[in-house]
Amino acid sequence: MTKKSTVVWGIIGCGDVAEVKSGPAFQKCNNSELLAVMRRDADKAKDFAKRHNVPLWYDNAEELLGNPDITSVYIATPPSTHLSLSLKALKARKDVYLEKPMVLSVEESDALVKAVNNSNNKLVVAHYRRFLPMYIKVKELLEANIIGAINYTDLRFLQPYNFNSKATWRLNSTISGGGYFHDIAPHQIDLMYHFFGDVESIKGVSVNQSGRHEVDDMVNGLVSFKNNVQFRGIWSFDIPKYLEEDKCTIYGENGTIEFSFYEDELTLTLKEKKETFNFKNPINIQQPMIQETVNYFLGKRNNPCPVEDGDLVISIMETFTKK
Structure with a gap:
């Protein structure tokens, strides 16, 4: 077999x-080459393909998945379809780059881990923040x-109601897995694992304080x-x-590292000394991760975010929110 380039x-x-x-x-x-896009709404799929100069579109x-020229797929649908589409892609012998949250539950996560391990194809979870400049610096x-x-890390992500008014489907737990937390927290939790390594224990509690929707809107977690x-x-x-607050502080014996997830600024404090670092992300913010994924699919590096890492994130989220 000729090695793909x-x-x-x-x-x-x-x-x-x-x-x-x-x-x-x-x-x-x-x-890397983008050959085709798919969306259930044919007009929207065609429009995307035309505007982005993509040769093919499907509904x-x-x-x-049946196109033999396509070697890899990016699955960017709502989470409720992540497992089924990933399984179909692996069966079609395609490598997979899968959006977060990886799947809806630990049960689905276990099924995906098994499928990947039994496949000759590869899967990367799109926890792209690992390769952004600020988190590389951290x-x-x-x-x-x-x-x-390091002693401990404190994360506070407090947002007013309807902070993401365009993402209303995320308030349907059968589609999203459990509200805005399940959309926002995967990146943040993955970074904690990326920074600090293997997990010993997990505890958490979540409640629906406002009662505005069926999903919980307050989550507390300890790892x-x-x-x-x-x-x-x-x-x-x-x-x-x-x-409103967006802050993560890492406390060490000699100082702190502080940053926000939606600001590109990091503050390093060492006793009497304070230093601020500013960063600029690429316009297409997932580009660094996608490049690493391409390199992995071509056999040039190890997996930048394996299915097992996604499995851990799902396990932590489910432990935080289970009743």
């Missing part, structure tokens, strides 16, 4: 996420022991890592506007 992509689900965050990156990355996922600071031994680092996180999606 280019990853030829098909996108399943060319909605808002694919429009800027990810879609164009498949055409910008080295050794049926099976037809896209990891570098931690590995260089700049703030000394103890095997290296004894402690994590405490709180997420609220119905907080008064004046209490």
Whole structure:
């Protein structure tokens, strides 16, 4: 068999996420080609393909998966279809780049891990923040022991009601898995694992404080890592506007590292010294991760985010929110 030199992509689900965050990156990355897109609404699929200079479009996922020229697929549909589409893609002998949250539950996650391990094809979870400049810097600071031994990390993500008014489907637990927390937290939790390693124990509680929707809008979580680092996180999606907050602080014996998930600024504090770092993300914010995924699919590196990492994130989220 001739070793492939280019990853030829098909996108399943060319909605808002694919429009800027990810879609164009498949055409910008080295050794990467975007051949086709799919959306159930044929007119919208055709429009996306025309605007982004994509040769082919489909309104049926099976037809896209049946194209022998496509070697890999990006699944960017709502989470309720992630498992079924991933299984179909693997069966069609396609490599998979899968949006977060990876699946809806631990049960689905176990099924996907088994399918990937029994397949000759590859799967990467789209926890793309691992390869953004600010988080690369955080990891570098931690590995260089700049703030000394890490004691604990405090995460506070407090948002007013309807902070993402365009994402109303995320308030339907059968589609999203459980509200805005299940959309926002996967990246944040994955970064904690990326920074601190294997997990020892998990505890959590979630409640529906406002009663506006069927899903919980307040989540508290505790994680103890095997290296004894402690994590405490709180997420609220119905907080008064004046209490809005987006902050993560890593406390070490010699100082702190502080950053926000939606601002590209990091503050390093060492006793009397404070230093601020500013970062600029690529226009297509998933491009660095997609490039690493392309390299992995071509056999040039290890997996940038394996299905097992996605499985851990789903397990933590489910433990935080289960009744």
